[in-house]
Every structure is written in structure tokens, then in C-alpha cells.
Amino acid sequence: MKKKDAFAQRKSHSEPGPGDGGRTGSWRVLRPILDPEKCIPAKTNKNACYACWIFCPDGVVTKTKLPVIDYEYCKGCGICAEECPAGAITMVEETLLIMEEEK
Amino acid sequence: MTAKTTVLNLTEEEFVHPGNRACSGCGLSIIYRIALKALGRDTILVVPPSCLTVLQGLYPIAATQLPCLNVTFASTAAAATGVLGALRAQGREKTTVAAWAGDGGTSDIGLQALSGACERGENFIFFCYDNEAYMNTGVQRSGTTPRHVLTTTTPITGKPQKKKDVPAIMAAHGLDYIATASPSYPIDLYDKAKKAKTFTGPRYLHIHTPCPAGWGFSPELSVKIGRIAVETGLFDLYEIENGHFRLTGQSAKMLGKKRVPVKTYFKTQTRFKALTDAHIEEIQQEVDEKWEKYENADHPS
Amino acid sequence: MYIIESGNVAAAFGVKLAETAVIAAYPITPQTPVTEKLSELVDSGEMNAQYIPVESEHSALAVCIAASSTGSRTFTATSANGLLYMAEQLHWAAGARLPIVMCVVNRGIGAPWTVWNDHQDSISQRDAGWIQLYACDHQQIIDTVIKAYRLAETVSIPVMVCYDGYILSHTYMPFELPDVDTVRKFLPPYAPEYFLDPACPKNLNTVTLPDIRPDVRGDTAPGYMEIRHNLHTDMRRSLDVIIDIEKEFYDTFGRGGHPFIEPYRVNDADYVAVCMGSLSYHLRDVIDKLRNEGIAVGVAGLRVYRPFPDKAIADAFSHKKGLIVFEKALSYGNQGALFADIKAALYAKTDRPFVRNYILGLGGREIKTCELADALRDSCKPSSATTDRPEWIGLKM
Numbered sequence: 001m002k003k004k005d006a007f008a009q010r011k012s013h014s015e016p017g018p019g020d021g022g023r024t025g026s027w028r029v030l031r032p033i034l035d036p037e038k039c040i041p042a043k044t045n046k047n048a049c050y051a052c053w054i055f056c057p058d059g060v061v062t063k064t065k066l067p068v069i070d071y072e073y074c075k076g077c078g079i080c081a082e083e084c085p086a087g088a089i090t091m092v093e094e095t096l097l098i099m100e101e102e103k
Numbered sequence: 104m105t106a107k108t109t110v111l112n113l114t115e116e117e118f119v120h121p122g123n124r125a126c127s128g129c130g131l132s133i134i135y136r137i138a139l140k141a142l143g144r145d146t147i148l149v150v151p152p153s154c155l156t157v158l159q160g161l162y163p164i165a166a167t168q169l170p171c172l173n174v175t176f177a178s179t180a181a182a183a184t185g186v187l188g189a190l191r192a193q194g195r196e197k198t199t200v201a202a203w204a205g206d207g208g209t210s211d212i213g214l215q216a217l218s219g220a221c222e223r224g225e226n227f228i229f230f231c232y233d234n235e236a237y238m239n240t241g242v243q244r245s246g247t248t249p250r251h252v253l254t255t256t257t258p259i260t261g262k263p264q265k266k267k268d269v270p271a272i273m274a275a276h277g278l279d280y281i282a283t284a285s286p287s288y289p290i291d292l293y294d295k296a297k298k299a300k301t302f303t304g305p306r307y308l309h310i311h312t313p314c315p316a317g318w319g320f321s322p323e324l325s326v327k328i329g330r331i332a333v334e335t336g337l338f339d340l341y342e343i344e345n346g347h348f349r350l351t352g353q354s355a356k357m358l359g360k361k362r363v364p365v366k367t368y369f370k371t372q373t374r375f376k377a378l379t380d381a382h383i384e385e386i387q388q389e390v391d392e393k394w395e396k397y398e399n400a401d402h403p404s
Numbered sequence: 405m406y407i408i409e410s411g412n413v414a415a416a417f418g419v420k421l422a423e424t425a426v427i428a429a430y431p432i433t434p435q436t437p438v439t440e441k442l443s444e445l446v447d448s449g450e451m452n453a454q455y456i457p458v459e460s461e462h463s464a465l466a467v468c469i470a471a472s473s474t475g476s477r478t479f480t481a482t483s484a485n486g487l488l489y490m491a492e493q494l495h496w497a498a499g500a501r502l503p504i505v506m507c508v509v510n511r512g513i514g515a516p517w518t519v520w521n522d523h524q525d526s527i528s529q530r531d532a533g534w535i536q537l538y539a540c541d542h543q544q545i546i547d548t549v550i551k552a553y554r555l556a557e558t559v560s561i562p563v564m565v566c567y568d569g570y571i572l573s574h575t576y577m578p579f580e581l582p583d584v585d586t587v588r589k590f591l592p593p594y595a596p597e598y599f600l601d602p603a604c605p606k607n608l609n610t611v612t613l614p615d616i617r618p619d620v621r622g623d624t625a626p627g628y629m630e631i632r633h634n635l636h637t638d639m640r641r642s643l644d645v646i647i648d649i650e651k652e653f654y655d656t657f658g659r660g661g662h663p664f665i666e667p668y669r670v671n672d673a674d675y676v677a678v679c680m681g682s683l684s685y686h687l688r689d690v691i692d693k694l695r696n697e698g699i700a701v702g703v704a705g706l707r708v709y710r711p712f713p714d715k716a717i718a719d720a721f722s723h724k725k726g727l728i729v730f731e732k733a734l735s736y737g738n739q740g741a742l743f744a745d746i747k748a749a750l751y752a753k754t755d756r757p758f759v760r761n762y763i764l765g766l767g768g769r770e771i772k773t774c775e776l777a778d779a780l781r782d783s784c785k786p787s788s789a790t791t792d793r794p795e796w797i798g799l800k801m
Contacts, residue, residue, distance in 0.1 A: 016605055
């Protein structure tokens with residue numbers, strides 16, 4: 001804690017942390033849904049491919065044998081689905097999924 | 104000799120927090136994320152106003168996990184010089200200093216400071232992420248906007264002038280390492296950033312950066328469009344190492360092969376709407392001539 | 405030890421004694437000899453600093469901003485259009501709260517081109533958030549540079565040390581070179597609260613919102629307005645710091661002792677000439693002459709222009725009959741900036757002196773002693789009243 005009479009108590013010094021832009025998952029119109037039956041590392045149980053991980057602009061896909069997408073922050077750009085060589089990721093309308101979830 | 108970089112051995116360590124303000128499908132987000140993996144933790148960043156300022160986060164939260172100095176638009180390379188001066192004065196020379204500017208911040212307002220710093224031989228890596236217009240202010244033309252492209256400050260027939268060749272300007276400064284890269288070839292980008300780190304003095308990386316909002320395409324296509332730019336021979340992946348030019352990665356593989364027609368690229372983005380068939384023909388010819396020179400040049404195996 | 409050197413070299417020796425670590429410089433007349441001397445001192449190994457010959461003044465201040473943010477003591481110097489080319493960076497350095505010290509070797513501004521002295525350069529930058537100190541002679545230049553670092557680093561606000569081009573910068577005068585060890589005691593090493601460090605990553609000067617916002621721990625962080633308010637309140641608080649530093653400097657070195665106003669025959673004066681820089685010493689001769697004529701006039705040299713020492717001015721002058729403000733700068737379309745500030749400082753006093761304004765010496769126009777005497781003879785009368793527009797001295801038309 002700074003001394004009460006210190007100079008320059010207020011400066012624009014930012015500290016690293018997630019979610020500066022809020023829960024950017026709320027930006028999503030389409031949600032990427034991964035099909036483990038088609039996903040190469042998931043299907044083969046081998047470290048392979050990871051196109052979704054490397055191309056994700058927001059780093060919200062894990063580099064694991066079953067890649068996991070962090071929907072809290074995934075903006076739904078769809079690059080993962082577009083770049084998946086196995087066609088394992090489908091972009092599904094967020095509203096439909098939310099309606100489904102709310103049932 | 105270290106192992107060849109692959110998607111499998113590329114570090115999982117992330118240097119950018121999720122939930123930042125970059126647009127959905129942002130090309131800059133991809134290259135920034137990948138290049139920071141190559142730069143590593145012992146790095147100080149210098150950033151002028153640009154899309155990256157927004158991506159980096161608004162006070163008091165920073166999306167980037169590296170120390171970063173935000174500086175005025177024209178002063179990026181001079182500010183990097185100042186960081187380096189202090190690091191030398193304090194015996195902290197091991198720390199990498201990396202500047203990240205957009206194409207306007209590099210080729211227009213930032214060029215004087217960049218040229219000065221390169222002439223002085225300052226020990227930094229300068230990354231220009233080239234999204235070919237002033238995107239953060241709403242898509243105004245820049246020195247690197249290609250000819251015929253529509254922006255909010257070009258005539259309805261598109262930009263009359265050609266794109267400024269910034270890597271060539273940097274090459275004229277006699278830099279030891281210059282490279283181009285694309286988010287569509289992340290390993291190539293990673294390896295170049297890593298290689299840049301092995302040199303001292305000024306190093307320059309020019310990265311083609313697809314921008315869904317500014318270029319007029321759907322966000323899922325950022326990687327695909329960057330790839331088509333390379334496959335058509337419009338944007339080439341190369342290195343200039345100690346003065347020697349060399350195509351790399353996909354561009355090197357394309358030598359002696361048929362390229363995708365440039366028309367394919369222009370069809371993917373609304374910013375090319377003003378292009379006539381004659382323009383396309385003309386550009387195809389220019390690209391063909393450029394590649395003929397590549398084909399005829401001596402290439403190290 | 406006394407030496408005879410130019411004002412510019414006095415400034416350079418001040419920077420050397422301050423053990424400044426990073427120096428950035430771009431040449432402009434009449435500042436160049438400062439940077440030439442520093443280049444020589446660094447090259448010869450007499451000074452352990454990084455000397456960075458940049459490609460513009462904008463970059464010179466960029467280097468200082470970045471080096472200061474990275475934790476080093478920095479210096480640059482400029483004049484006239486060079487200072488104006490830095491304008492954006494001036495505000496940046498102040499907003500980022502960096503204790504940069506810069507010498508401004510005062511020169512008129514183009515167009516038309518002039519290389520000669522006036523104060524339009526630094527005065528026009530009065531709202532940039534920098535502390536502005538003015539020196540009257542070579543001893544004050546070297547002493548003020550050393551005091552400026554102590555002040556800047558105490559209050560985290562950049563400081564301009566302003567002195568007249570040619571009149572001081574290029575003339576030779578004897579002055580005492582302070583002792584290295586004594587300066588070290590007076591000016592401890594620069595130890596910023598935060599500097600750019602990968603071990604503790606922070607992002608400096610990021611976009612800051614109009615409103616307050618929680619930080620990563622959930623504590624409320626200020627908005628842009630709070631940050632700027634803090635700069636202003638710290639500027640005001642630095643007036644007290646200036647008094648303390650001046651006293652300590654006087655106790656240590658036996659010189660100075662006048663934090664804001666350097667008076668000459670002011671105590672028993674009815675009228676006081678007020679100005680900044682070397683002109684206040686020039687006026688001393690005029691004062692002596694007028695005293696012999698029976699006019700009770702003195703001269704006050706203002707040492708600090710920003711933060712404006714309004715209380716000190718009001719206390720020192722409110723009981724006088726008249727103040728005559730001589731300025732080598734002008735707020736075009738209005739009046740002398742110092743004149744306006746002094747009137748504002750006296751406004752709250754019910755019994756206040758008249759205040760008159762003379763503009764002189766623009767673009768190096770010769771300031772003749774006889775003209776100063778005439779102006780004072782004309783003004784130092786009970787019948788004089790406060791003017792709302794300046795009069796001009798030495799205008800030939």
C-alpha cells in the first residue's frame with residue numbers, strides 16, 4: 001500500500017489478467033462443437049493435427065487429445081471449424097443451443 | 104541443432120490472455136499469439152496506437168503477459184531505442200526488445216523513427232503487422248494498402264497508388280535479418296521470430312495480417328485468405344539473411360509450380376470490388392513477372 | 405572549483421554531475437553545444453552514460469520516455485521548433501509521470517525563421533504538465549539542472565530547465581562546479597517505484613476509460629480524469645517540495661535560497677519589475693539607475709513558471725503600488741501569459757497593485773537599457789493603472 005502522501009499515486013499501469021473485454025463468449029453467434037468421432041487426436045488417441053489449437057486467435061482451444069474449447073471466452077469466429085482437416089468441428093447457432101439448454 | 108518446429112512441439116505456454124477486445128477472427132491475434140511464443144518471457148514490448156493497443160487491453164487490465172510500453176504513434180522505434188539504452192545502462196542486455204506496429208505505424212508515421220533506429224543499429228526486433236490500412240480508426244488507406252483497394256478514404260475506383268514495399272526499404276538499411284510471414288503459416292512465422300532472436304542489431308518482420316472487418320470477409324476465413332494470398336504469389340514468404348534473399352515455406356515450395364490465379368484471392372474480399380478484369384489481368388502479369396525473377400534467381404538449396 | 409565556460413557547458417556539467425544514464429539528442433541552434441559537450445564527455449569516458457544521437461526531437465523525447473520507463477535517469481535538450489516538434493511527447497512524458505529533465509535553450513519560433521532568443525517556445529508549452537524552471541546565469545543553469553533531477557524524481561513530474569539562447573547559452577562566465585560527492589549526497593540514485601521488467605510485467609499508458617473500473621484484484625482503479633487530477637494536485641504540491649529542495653541546496657552548497665522569486669531591491673520598492681530569465685539581471689542595472697533618480701523600483705526574477713507560484717507572488721507583491729511585467733513571449737490575440745497569470749494571482753487580494761505588461765525582445769530584438777528605463781519611468785507612477793493589453797518595447801514601426 002502506498003503512503004498517503006506519496007506522489008504519482010495514479011498512473012495508467014495495467015496488470016495482466018483475462019477478460020479485459022469481458023466474457024467474450026457472449027459475442028458468439030455460432031458455437032464450435034467438436035465431434036470426438038471425427039477429431040484426429042481424439043479418434044486416434046495420439047497427439048496429432050491440433051490445427052484448431054494453433055490457429056485459434058484467442059488461444060481458447062486446448063492442445064489435448066480431446067481438444068476442449070473454452071466457451072467463456074471463445075468469440076465464435078469459426079476458424080477452427082474452417083481449418084479442421086477432418087471436418088470435426090461444426091458451427092451451431094448459439095440461440096438454438098441456448099434454447100436447448102434452457103429446456 | 105534444435106528439433107524442427109512442429110505443431111506438436113510448439114510450446115503450449117500462452118502469453119496473451121483470452122477475453123481480450125480483438126475482433127472475432129482477428130489475424131493479428133493469431134500472429135501475436137504465435138510470435139510471442141517465440142519471443143518468450145524475457146521480452147519488453149513497445150507498441151504505438153493500433154489495433155494491438157485495443158487487443159492489449161484497457162487500463163487497468165492487460166491482455167498481454169509481457170511488460171509493454173505504449174508509446175506515441177510516430178515514436179515506436181525511438182522508444183524501443185530508449186528501452187535498449189536503459190537496459191544497456193543497467194546491464195540488462197539479455198532482455199529482448201520487440202516493437203509491434205501496424206502498417207500505418209510502420210510505413211507512414213513511424214518510418215522516420217524506424218529508419219533512424221535501423222541506421223543506428225539498435226538491437227531490437229520490429230514486427231510490422233500489415234493489415235493494409237488504418238484498421239483501428241476505421242479502414243483508412245495507408246502506404247501499404249494495395250492498388251485498387253477500397254478503403255474509407257480512397258476514391259470509389261479504389262486506391263490509385265501501389266503498395267509501399269517496406270521490407271525493401273528495410274533491406275536498403277542493410278539489416279542482417281528481414282523476413283515476411285503470414286498467420287496461415289504459423290510454424291514459418293514462429294521459426295522466423297525465433298531466428299530473428301539469434302541476430303543482434305535491428306531485425307524486421309513483416310507479417311501479412313488478414314482483417315475480417317477491414318477487408319470484407321467472414322471471420323472464419325482469416326487463415327484461408329492469408330493462405331490464398333501466398334498461394335497466388337501475391338504475398339510471398341521470404342527471408343533476407345545477411346543480404347541473401349530466400350523464399351521460405353509454402354512460397355519456396357511453389358517454385359517451378361503453377362500458382363493459383365490472383366483472381367481467386369480478389370474474389371474473397373469486398374475491398375477488391377472496384378477491381379476490373381483489366382486490373383486483375385494487369386496484376387496477374389505483375390505477379391507472373393515477379394515470380395519469373397524468383398524462378399531465374401539462384402536459390403540456395 | 406570555479407571554471408569559465410558557456411551556459412551550455414554549464415548545463416552539460418550539471419547533467420554529468422547528476423550521473424544521468426541515458427542521453428538523447430538532436431541538434432538545434434542554440435542548444436547544440438550542450439549535446440556536443442555531453443557527446444564528448446561520454447566518448448572520453450569522463451561520463452558513464454548511453455549517448456543516443458536520434459533522428460528527431462520527437463524521437464529524442466521518445467528515447468527519454470522509454471529509458472525513464474525502463475528505470476534510468478535521462479536527459480535531453482532542445483530549443484524552439486525542436487521543442488514544438490516534441491509537443492505530443494511532452495504531454496506523454498507528463499501523463500506517464502516520468503522524471504525526465506530537459507534543458508530548453510530559449511529561442512523564438514518560426515515562421516519566419518529566427519534563431520535568436522525569446523521565450524515563446526517554452527511559454528507556449530506551459531500547459532503540457534511539465535515543471536518549468538528558469539535560470540538567470542551560468543551558476544543557476546548548472547545548479548538548476550541538479551535541483552531539477554531531485555525535484556523531478558521526488559514528485560514524478562518532468563522538468564524543463566529554461567535559459568536564454570545566446571545571452572546565456574553562448575556567453576562565457578565564471579561559475580562554481582559543485583563537488584561530485586556533495587552532489588551525490590544531494591541527489592540520490594534514481595529509484596523508480598516501477599520500471600519495465602519481465603519479472604513484473606505491466607502495460608504502461610494503456611487506453612484508459614472515462615470512468616473508473618475494477619482491476620485484476622477487484623479493487624477500483626482510477627479513470628483518465630483521476631489520473632490527470634493526480635498530476636495537477638501533485639504539480640501544486642510540488643511548490644512545497646521546491647521550497648524544501650531550495651533550502652537544502654542552500655544549506656549544502658551555500659547558493660540560491662530563492663525558490664520562486666529572486667528579488668533585487670524589492671523590499672523597500674513601491675514598484676516591481678517582474679520577468680523571467682537573464683532579463684532580470686539585465687534589469688538590475690536599470691533599477692540602480694532609476695533608484696538614483698528617486699524612483700522606488702526593484703526587480704523580481706521569477707524562477708518557477710509551472711507550477712505557478714501564485715501564492716508566493718500574491719504575498720510578495722500585493723502590498724506594492726505597481727507591477728511591471730516584461731515578457732519575451734505573447735499569447736497571441738490576448739496578452740503576455742505571465743502578465744495574465746500574475747493578475748490572476750493577485751485577484752483575490754483586495755488591496756492590489758496595478759499591473760502593466762511590456763512585450764520585448766521577440767526573435768532576438770535587442771533590449772536596450774534605455775528603453776527599459778523609459779518603460780519603467782513611464783509606468784512607475786501613482787497614476788498608472790492596470791492595462792488589459794500589452795505595450796511593446798523596441799518596435800520600429
